[in-house]
């Protein structure tokens with residue numbers, strides 16, 4: 740009788756520590772995934788999606804965009820794009836961006 744009680748106690752203890760260990764492993768996995776995701780995101784911050792070079796923030800008439808000197812790509816938020824198209828400034832932005840790229844190429 741005593742042996743069975745001891746065995747049961749030992750089994751419950753094992754189950755408890757197994758459960759605690761699994762919880763710790765899951766917590767560590769989740770934290771590692773969050774760190775990896777943050778590192779990956781920040782390593783691409785202000786980098787060109789097309790060529791990987793640095794992008795410079797340019798603000799014109801209250802609208803800001805990111806421009807890549809290397810491949811001449813620009814990144815603009817949907818909100819800014821929508822605002823520009825509603826106010827008929829899209830053509831103006833395109834020509835401003837083109838002039839900016841030309842200036843950058845001259846200065847490089």
Ligand SMILES: [Zn+2]
Pocket residue numbers: 787788789790791792807808809810811812
């Ligand atoms: Zn680029």
